[in-house]
Amino acid sequence: MDFARLRTLRELSLRKTMASVADALFISPSAVSQQIALLEDEVGIELVERRGRGVRLTPAGERLTEHAGRVIGILEEAKTDLAELKRTVAGELRVSAFPSVAASLIPRTMRAMANRFPDLATTFDELEPMDGLAALRAWQTDVAIVDDLTTAPGIPEATVEMLHLLDDSLHVLLPEGHPLADRPYATLRELSEEKWALDTASITYSNVIVKACRDTGFDPVINGHCHGFEVVRALIEAGCSISIIPGLRGRDYVGKLCLKEIRPTIARKIFVAYRRGEKRNPAIAACISELQTVVGSLPSASWLVSKDRVAQTLAD
Structure with a gap:
């Protein structure tokens, strides 16, 4: 059986639609459909049932997917074994991370890797934690940085190992001159009458904030649905909104804004994830090692407070 077709079938079992598989494999949806059709011709049995815009694997498709996963896993394990035997850091390494962590960790890590290991080509993909874990399972990334705030219960799974990198917490971002600006911290209850701008590029992260507000007893009034932090920041600077951002994202920000701790703390743990056994690579x-460095x-957290502005450097 053709290896590429087996991989396409496994991707389909994970992503459920031809379009999402096409995006993951950088081919057209028609090419995905053709790969599946050719595989069905090759094995002589129907593997998928098309239902509206999605597909569902038949029992034969599910059984073949299980075998395909083992085959791909064995080949990846062989690559790891050979890399370990060569004891050289070379080839290609694919890394994924979500924005608030990526901006702080990835550029410095990639630069250090390039300086130390010139024969290793490191590439980066910006992926939210659940997407990063899916990419790991599909052998589309080798290292994924994830957190425990936006991943589903039960993660990690048997095929993935996770190593704790650091702890972080959410902070409220306020405009200059806000009544809470001189306070060392703010509570969610004190923010219940505010208007909120949220970075909705990650709907999972936005949902975490909304849920935290609802658990406190109010629905946040959202007047800014933004697809990037730049617009969120502009709305806050203009005094239109407030927002909540990860402390790690606020670490490098200096401007006419106030970054305050939230009490009680909304904490998150950040991990580096990789396929089980591949730390030998x-x-x-x-x-x-470079990420840990x-x-x-x-x-460490430090706060520089003046009458005119608040500048901060925050990390865990």
């Missing part, structure tokens, strides 16, 4: 081990070099 010298490239993956080197990447994890970068995390260890982050400055």
Whole structure:
């Protein structure tokens, strides 16, 4: 059986639609459909049932997907074994992370990797935690940085290992001159009458904030649905809104805004994830080591307060 077709079938079992598989494999939806049709011709049995815009695997498709996963896993394990034997950090390494962590950790890690290992090509994909884990399962990334705030219960799974990198917490971002600006912290209850701007690029993260507000007893009035932090920041600077952002994202921000701790703390743990057993791969081990070095070099929380502006450097 053709290996590429088996991989396409496995992707379909994970992503459920031809369009999403096409995006993941960088081919057209018609090419995905053709791959599945050719595989069905090859094995002589129907593997998928098309239902509206999605598909569902038949019992034969599910059984073949299980075998395909083992075949792909064995091949990846063989690559790891050979890389370990060579003891050289070379080839290609694919890393994914979500925005608030990526901006702080990935550039410095990639630069250090390029300086230390010139024969290793490191590429980065911006992926939300659940997407990063899916990419790991599909062998589309080698290292994924994830958190426990936006991932589903039961993560990690048997095929994925996770190593704790750092802890972070959410902070409220206020405009200059806000009544709470001189306070060392703010509570969600004190923010219940505010208007909120949220970065909805990650709907999962936005839902975490909304749920925290509802658990406190109110629905946030959202007057800014933004697809990036730049617009959120502009709305806050203009005095239109407030927002909640990860402390790690606020670490490098300096401007006419106030960043305050939230009490009680809304904490998150950040992990580096990789397929089980692949820490033996010298490239993956080197990447994890560099990430730990970068995390260890982050400055501790400090607050510089003046009458005119609040500048902060925050890390865990």
